[in-house]
Amino acid sequence: MPAGDGVSPTTSRTLDLDAVLADRSTRIIVCCGAGGVGKTTTAAALGLRAAEEGRTVVVLTIDPARRLAQSMGLSELDNSPRRVTGVDESRGGSLDAMMLDMKRTFDEVVFAHATPERAQAIVENPFYQSLSSSFSGTQEYMAMEKLGQLRAEDRWDLIVVDTPPSRSALDFLDAPKRLGSFLDGRFIRVLMGTAKTGGRAYLKVVGAGLNVMTSVLTKVLGGQVLKDLQAFIAALDTMFGGFRERADATYQLLQARGTSFVVVAAPERDALREASYFVERLGEEAMPLSGLVLNRVHASGATGLSADRAAAGAETLDETRSHPLAAGILRLHAERMRLIEREQSLRGRFTAAHPRVPVVDVAAQPGDVHDLDGLRLVGESLAGA
């Protein structure tokens, strides 16, 4: 297997997730994809299946639907893994699950890296409060941070992680790097310069013209905002190295052997386009891709009867005004066959563009998952059983 093409050594084009779960060298599975394609359900179902096959699993969910959370007994967001009851542990495995609390995770990082007084100053700063609870990229950083923590604890032999409902699946990969480049950026040094020296000495360091910057910043932000921001930056100063190291370490973790990405999509244009971007990106970053889970795929036991013939049959019956039940069912089948054709053509486009990516289809379910039995069924479909 040449390094860097991002595809695990699977010869068949069908994704064998049972093999991925059974492989003890698989330590992290990351489920990613566009919003609304069933990522969280997929992550939970994979975790349950692995646990019942004997692995010690923790599932990290980001923003689960209420009922899915309830199905795993997660009623509160307490930021630490809890044992899921009702799991078949006869093969020696177990399942823990948790929901990410991004503010608490951020606070923990601050307290781990700064003296208690300084940490307190940071968490009380209005910029920190805003950053840790509302900034749209924070969820991604903190998901990565939590993943790193869980891995470091080394209590589980498999971590299944769901990714945040970002505007784009790629945010998950980009957020930690963005944090790193920001922390190394000149802007921070300018701000820190002004914070440390009262706003003069940095000029010698960074060069002329920057006094314009400070006056601009003061003008745009207002003096008070700039002061709060500088206090925040100054307080964070000591922990920058820690932040950056952690972001880098987690990124490397994603590239390491033992990590496996599962891209999740539905047979819809936008979701598959997003999946395509992700697959390409994983390839570029040399991140190990297991394959694509295609959720909500429709099937029929009577594919021999085409949409056109079924529709024609229904029309024949309409003309003779007989057998309305058969006419209705034929129309139903025609509609189903058209949907299948459309889904298959979208799927075909994806596999033509990414012939080496194994795919597994998961049948459309009429309702949502409410309990562990529902998750087990999803797990069976995922395994192609």
Next chain:
Amino acid sequence: MASRESDWEGVRLHVVTGKGGTGKTTVAAALALALAGEGRRTLLVEVENRQGIAQLFDSPPLPYEERKVAVGPGGGDVFALAIDPEDALLEYLDLFYRLGRAGRGLRRIGAIDFATTIAPGMRDVLLTGKVYEAVRRRKGTEHVYDAVVLDAPPTGRITRFLGVNEEVAGLARVGPIHGQADSIMSLLRSPMTAVHIVTLLEEMPVQETSDGVTELAKAGLPVGGVVVNAVRAPLLKQAELTAAAKGRLDRAELAEGLAAAGVKVGEAGVDALLVEAAEHAARVALEKSQRRTVKTLQRPTYDLPLLTGGVDLGALYQLAEHLCRQGMA
């Protein structure tokens, strides 16, 4: 187009949200078309950097510039804009502070990058700020756009997105940013704004819609209508659906009917069709119960049909027509 009054007279900013995968971009585009009656101009705005509008209207990626993308079925013009936070920030700085070269300097030291990707909520501030500017823009005494339709972030983030300026007003307690943030909040909370939620008749999207309505109302943001997307008409009669759900459809009658229709599927084929009927019945029942939940929200509700052929420009006009007929535009 329709001569009757729309349900949203006086609304100049239509915010369209919904759970991921429910089709909010499509609905936003259809609404922008529907609102473009004779002599009217609408602006369709996207903020999530996905170029979803360009794809829908089959046009090249949109630059940070308002472009005409279609003529509404009523003869008005539809413009589109993909807001880029960086450009929006530079434009803003230039407008209010006449920065010129200094703005580029800010970019060089990474301040622009900081502001648009790292700074708390700044990105959302810029996006909502640009929307605010477009809603309020005038040429002489006339508004440039009669309506602005925002293809907004999903339901899970919408309240935070629209409420970001309140937080900013809290961070910057005085000064120009405070003033700007306050004005944006008052527009978003006024009867000139309506936040519409797109849903499917499925459990999770309906649950999110219901949570969204509660959250928006709590945040003092005006909840608009609920758009039920991808509605399918039941293809079987109620009695047949009931029988199908219980697995009690008349197999012999079906087989006879298939024979009369000249369709040969064999025994296994008949069974497969019965399974399809049962699945259809289960789905119809689920949709009915979801419909009841949507009703309890007591919001004006608009139905859009499922487009089995996918969405192209022609389909967008059809959807716009549906929205007009039901009074959304």
